[in-house]
Amino acid sequence: MRLTLIIALSAFQLWAGLHFGVGRAIRSQAQELSAEVGPSRDPQLGRPYQNAGDVTIARGYSNTASAPWGAAHHGLDFLVSTGTRHVFLAAEEGWVTEIKKFANEITGNWQVNVKIQFNKNFSMRYAFEPFTANSADADAQIANLNISKGQKVLKGESIGRLVAVGSGTHVDFGFKKKDSDVCPSGYFAPDVLNEITTSLRTVYPGANLCYE
Amino acid sequence: MRYVNRILFLIISFFLLNLAQAAGRGRPAPQGSGGGDKSSRLGRPWSIGLGQDNINILLPVGKKWAYQGRLGGVSASSGNGVYYLGSSLRRYFPKTPILDFYLSPDINISHFDVDQAKGLGAALGATVGIEYRLRPRLGLSFDIGPYWIYLRNFEPAITRQSWEWIVNTNIHFYIR
Known part of the structure; x- marks a missing residue:
């Protein structure tokens, strides 16, 4: 009888995949969740735009006003021509955790920020800035996005089109590591980095992409 | 490590089954216990314990009845690991003067x-167990026992x- 019970218990626990303690069971499930949240590796950024010929890099990343563009700027500005609807892409895979429309306190213009969380440590921010004080244009910008909050996007997938209303319309591409803005140059694929840097140097000859 | 746990489980199972059987064969009740009064040792003192x-x-x-409060944690290969606070209520079913069965609903919250x-x-469950x-x-x-485990990630907010x-095992040190 005792042997039967032991065999039955052993068979049951082998079959059931028992967890020994609540903490271990939660950890096991958290590991499963971790795989859904994002990869453990660092991001490898691709092109944030669809066609290189459609955009000009107007400003790079800087922590200091001594950069060629004369101001601290925590992002890369991808400038487009007025009246266009150019497509922007997810530079890496991730979860859309924020889509926010608001009026920029400095310029007074509306903008729409999209945040894509790559993993626990890294996120990307696309600030769609149509350069307009008209709220309806910002609504049009939201309507031109292909994504929604809570959605997973793949690398290279279209985020949406930038509605270029005013002169100076651009996407400000920000990159964060552990909630701090960082220069993304070390995370771009070499060909993309070369493409972006070359574009920036058409505006600021000899400039670096980042000044820290 | 996984197999160490499973072997440990077998050893504990074997040990407890032996004890249960030995107790069931009629180990003499402590003097003054009232002989057949199985609940005479209940109204037990409080204890501190160690779980896995x-x-x-x-x-x-x-x-x-007894209330059990727990503070636990396990490490992770990356990150700070898991910390949890647990509460359970044990309903004892005395078997012998040294052996009780119990049922226990269990609630845990975790970071x-x-x-x-x-x-x-959160982990909500109900267990059946024995205390020797x-x-x-x-x-x-x-x-x-079976537990329902629910996890919500901060960002992205996926669940x-x-x-x-x-399986829960504990050693209890009764204080008084």
Whole structure:
């Protein structure tokens, strides 16, 4: 009888995949969740735009006003021509955790920020800035996005089109590591980095992409 | 490590089954216990305990009831690991003067930081178990049951839920 019970218990626990303690069971499930949240590796950024010929890099990343563009700027500005609807892409895979429309306190213009969380440590921010004080244009910008909050996007997938209303319309591409803005140059694929840097140097000859 | 746990489980199972059988064969009741009064040792004192991944306290709340509060944690290869607070209520079913069966609903809340996942979670379950009094001030308990585990990641706000079988073992040091 005792042997039967032991065999039955052993068979049951082998079959059931028992967890020994609540903490271990939660950890096991958290590991499963971790795989859904994002990869453990660092991001490898691709092109944030669809066609290189459609955009000009107007400003790079800087922590200091001594950069060629004369101001601290925590992002890369991808400038487009007025009246266009150019497509922007997810530079890496991730979860859309924020889509926010608001009026920029400095310029007074509306903008729409999209945040894509790559993993626990890294996120990307696309600030769609149509350069307009008209709220309806910002609504049009939201309507031109292909994504929604809570959605997973793949690398290279279209985020949406930038509605270029005013002169100076651009996407400000920000990159964060552990909630701090960082220069993304070390995370771009070499060909993309070369493409972006070359574009920036058409505006600021000899400039670096980042000044820290 | 996984197999170490499973072997440990077998050893504990074997040990407890032996004890249960020995107790069931009619180990003499302690003098003054009232002979057949199985509940005479209940209304037990409080204890501090050690579980596989927690420290706990067991407080009597009635003749056949006890509350167990737990503070536990496990590490992770990346991240701060899992910390949890647990509460359970044991309803004892005395078997012999040294052996009790019990049923126990169990609620746990947790903070986890494991690899890419970071957030809050809960584990709700109900277990059935036995507690054996090795010495007057030393007890060993063992229970098993199904738990519903719910985890919510901070950002992105994705969730995961599942049913898991969990085994809890504790050593209780009775204080008075």
